[in-house]
Amino acid sequence: MWADLAAIGKDPSSGGYHRGGWTPTERACTEWFTTQCTTRGLSLESDGLGNLVAWWGSTDVPGVVTGSHLDSVIDGGAFDGPLGVVSALAAVDRLRAEGFVPSVPIGVGAFVEEEGSRFGMPCLGSRVATGVLTADKALGLKDRSGVPLADALSELGIDPAGVGPSPLLERMGTFVELHVEQGRALTAPVGVASAIWPHGRFRFTFTGEANHAGTTLMEDRHDPMLTYAMTALAANKQARLAGARATFGRLSVEPNGTNAVPSQVTAWLDARAATDEVLQSLLSAITRQAVERAERDGTSVEVTPESVSPIVEFPSGLRDRLAAVLDDAPVLPTGAGHDAGVFSDAGIPTAMLFVRNPTGVSHSPAEHAEMDDCLAGVDALAAVLKDLAK
């Protein structure tokens, strides 16, 4: 299965993956998933947005769903997402080979646009499915070319009218997502998630005045690039001080000409911290420094929250049960957002398994997990499913 997916959407020069939601490469992964499920005789169901769950066993009663996502960040790694989907199918294969007969159905899920790399909204599929994001808002989201989600769906023959809270979730009694760990915190092959850090995406719009780069005196300028540059350095410093994370990884400059002082710099801050309070005070500290610098530069800065997710604490009973099944596997929080967090917030009993990441590198072509650890992940997931569906 890993070999099947290896080539889809891979940039030959960087080695990274490009699988934005509803793009041809992501669709190819979905096609592959569909084939895998039908070949196994699983009963595949889709909701109006394209979230998929393939059932093993009766679909009359709620069951245990496991899975993850097939989309990627821009130039991302091979493991983030697909590892959870492939491991879910492999775990089902394992249980069937053992002759295990589940008492409740087991579903294998693949949820769309988890990374938000195309439409800017992380966990888009699970947010729409749970209803925390309305169909209207979702359909109006635009990609970087200005294409609204509604048009992207229509082009693929998907009727935007069908988008909304997902009937698939009615039978999701429990959800377990296996995922590659994305830091270096996990030293055993497999661990269990305790929580997802609070996470915010904030758009910083720095506005100044375009001008000639050669003739405008330095002291006459209102250059928003300087305000941005100071803010980027401040964000890094404040995150270090707070034991948190702050990243400016996406930027848009107007007019973006070599010989013009920019009129506007738009920069997206990704900020995460162990608690909601620390996240809020981190944002406040960065904003304050941006505003102070803007006064000095004669520019202005506007901060718009694009998405803010409070802390997700996975239910402790389920978490402890998984850890016990896995011989007291380590329990740890993560700074990365996941569909599991959205489902947990929606009241679905949810847990996560992490597979060790030896370098901690993620969202990068260099993302890696050892094959032995991946196989340990399949073992662990199979054991957990067996326990939950016994």
Next chain:
Amino acid sequence: MWADLAAIGKDPSSGGYHRGGWTPTERACTEWFTTQCTTRGLSLESDGLGNLVAWWGSTDVPGVVTGSHLDSVIDGGAFDGPLGVVSALAAVDRLRAEGFVPSVPIGVGAFVEEEGSRFGMPCLGSRVATGVLTADKALGLKDRSGVPLADALSELGIDPAGVGPSPLLERMGTFVELHVEQGRALTAPVGVASAIWPHGRFRFTFTGEANHAGTTLMEDRHDPMLTYAMTALAANKQARLAGARATFGRLSVEPNGTNAVPSQVTAWLDARAATDEVLQSLLSAITRQAVERAERDGTSVEVTPESVSPIVEFPSGLRDRLAAVLDDAPVLPTGAGHDAGVFSDAGIPTAMLFVRNPTGVSHSPAEHAEMDDCLAGVDALAAVLKDLAK
């Protein structure tokens, strides 16, 4: 004439102009110019790249050419370029109405892609015409979509084989370019140029390691955005200290995703100073600070000169003659590059007239010149042409 051009390539929201070389809007300006010349019975000649000179009078002997360019920076002002072309036509109209009979031909010129906003090379038309840029190099330049100039020309039915040193220049005995001033240094309606500051464009490539924005510890990162941010602030400070100009106005981020630490930031430095020595020491100071910061960030930085133009000192005899004709008009240098600088370097006796810019704003939708000053510019240009062609 001003009203004719006002709407072409204007962004209705910003009010700025988008007239990149060989784009439909720039072509529309060229069409307009062609019509203006033929309507006046001027004899229009083009070279293989699309530089144009329209002659009044015999074309057997070298004459006096005046004019400027019709392309714009991205979201630029109305005056930069077109003012020189419109004033040239208006000055010819004025001289004809007066019954002036020139002893040498007078040419009105429009030179392509002066701003370099599409193919990244300022004064592209004049550089190719004079032979300082070879046809091979020019044709291989690519726009931001990756389209080579050769293909852009072919698409318009222009044979790339015809690109090269321009026969038009053989009859350019003298060149006078009228241009809106681009700083606030000129306090009279019209002035005469003494020199063009040395000017360099340098590409700074900051390379780090892509990683997950949520899970990667701040201390584990190799974030090239931080190295860039410090360099942008350093450039500003060093330019202030040197009485020079340094601008980072164009940026490209890879992968440019909100939730990924960038792997690479490419930033273009536009640097100008009063002398070649100051420009060189400015670049050295900025580069040194970039390299020091890169060591701290665990990133690397590579600096590539894309174009470096030494100081242009316009010939003093011609300059003083113009100033005398204009009742001792002020003489001043400029930080902006112009085709006039390229022609002067190629040994063509060249001068420039500046029209006052009350705010000093240029390369911006807010660029402005008062109508009275523009008319004074036409008067001045007519007087200069009359003197040079008497």
